[in-house]
Amino acid sequence: MKFQRQYLEKFPYQVEYSLNNYIRHNLTIDNFKNIIICGLGGSGIAGRIIKSFFYDISPVPVEVISDYSLPYYVNESSLVIISSYSGNTEETLSLYIQAVEKHAFILAITTGGILQELAEENNVQVYLAEPGYQPRMALGYSLTYLSLIFSELMRQNIQNNLKSLLLNLKNTEYYLTEAGNILSGFTDRLDVKQIIITDPPTYPIGIRFAQQLQENAKTEAFVHEIPEANHNVIETYYGKLNSNFIFIDSGLLDKITYRFQFLKELLENQGNQVTMININGFTMREIYNLIYTLDWLSLMIADRKGKKSDEIKNINKLKNFLSNKN
Template sequence: MSNFFQKISNIKVISIKYKEFFKMQAKKILNNVEDIKKIDVFNMNVDIKRMPESIENAIEISKHLIIPKKVNNEIMNIIYTSPENIIIIGMGGSAIGGDLLKEFLLDKITVPIEVVRDYNIPQYVSKKTLVIVISYSGNTEETLNGFKESIEKNAMVVALSSNGLLNEICKKYEIPIILVPENIQPRASLPYLFFPLLIILNKFNLIPLFSKEIDETLTNLKELRKNLDIDVPFEKNISKQIAGKISNRIGLIFAPPRFGAVARRIKCQLNENSKNLAFWDVFSELNHNEVVGWERKLSIQKEFILILLRSNLESLPTKNRINITKDIIFSGKVNEIVEIKGEGEGILSQYFSKILIGDYISFYLAILNGVDPSPVKDISKLKKELKSQYDLIGVIRKIFLI
């Protein structure tokens, strides 16, 4: 029996040594600013760093949007009035803004909001539905098909894009559209794909401008980034430290209620920027299913790093659930547990401070993985193959532009 416990003790010592080794390696790599810049060929770091300025610019651009009384032509007859419901169509980085909007406005708006990540829109969409179509590139086929279906139902369509076919169609038929800056990775353009949504809903007299919340968010982001940038050493940079923990592991992000969109965002950033496996879930739903999957002891469990998003807005029952889940269900099973806490009192500041920390984590993890965070080769391959089999975008172009 003593030999058995000695073996267990040896395994723990080896595990600790491996953690220290990876930490030392991560520290060495992430403290070399010149090497970071060499890997970051397309300057993802710059896009992440300028999040506060992008928010300010996004708001300024959106203020110029004019909602017409109607759009009437040979293809559509849209009358813009007070909507009964709202759907937001988008995919990937272009849809996260809709997720954030829905959670942010949960206790602030009486009109229901749904985010559609699909080729097809819900049957209930009608001329009384406000449809916000988001495609950063303007050429996302699922989004364009949903746009087409919304036009067919004479829904109140407003678009958000940088260019592409979506912009061409809106320009030809005078459909209201907010044009945001080009040449940014869609996932790095989140400020341009969220804050304009607030302006759009304000122009429909559905919500206030939330100036106080936005000001707090900007102030906290400008201060926070000083501690996260590439020239901040590993020892003082929480994003570098967490990236070092996730290196060679799988990220598992759990969030409290109303922070599911943030968890999803961080998961997607780890996928796209870091080229790393990651998964997400939300309390307290995960207490009714996911936790059971961890009952069996499997060696793969030690490949996971549990990232808990925490908030000063957690209710007491939620706080208790998270703590119990952490201490009783996951402690000793996953490789490590880390917590990310946001900045500020308001939920908007909490959202974007966590997102900024997560964006930097994904950036530094990409560096540790030795990959440029910007290119997404497999997504490009998939789009090319889809187009070769059926050119849906070409079909939509013919419907509207010929």
């Protein structure tokens, strides 16, 4: 944790900053036929979490795009939310330009960069985050801004719920203890593939954890979703595998929980290590708590493996390579 602790400890303050600096957009879901959230990395995962959280109550489809192209159907009846921490992510800027060309209504989340410049030229409302973090360590901004944007669209008020979270989130030692307890279950399995299996609501959190393991701990991590994975991936579970398994279950559907029970017994009977993470429903409190715990866990694993969690050499090499192609 020695390389990124000072930044991860700021997560609750990112949430607080976003709550204090949120500006009402005065829109309702009735204004739109679809919503598109555009972002990559930490910006994209925030969109996926929000899509999952509002899945059961959104009367219009919500899509998350982490690519260069908007769907064909985007038009003046679409709300496009452009999220780029740096404001210079080339894929996201491409999506912004297309959203303008398609006459969609646009909101932006960024610290500045080209995105802020373009947004201000087009009178697009911008939700500003604070600079100074690697993008994956700035999730508190995009996740909280998106939570507030969507709750206002849905005529809900979650500000009090988020504010009540802050006292808990600022108790760093609690999350370090929770992360340490999980780590103790597979300390001797750090150099193998980490296989994260989730139910549908927690799938974006599984992706977030995998991404943090990949970037922070330089560890291969993969995510599978139940029930889909029970129709294919389950057929690879024979014998003792060179993998560590982490299950995340929201407990919202008994049929899914039964599948976890079966898989756990199947894998353990063949000598595999399974760590079960159960949460009490898919609430904002549980979402923020689990994300923060797993973020700390990724840093602990990085330390145990002797990895520098603040280095992203391959990503920087790729950026340099692509810059020479443009």
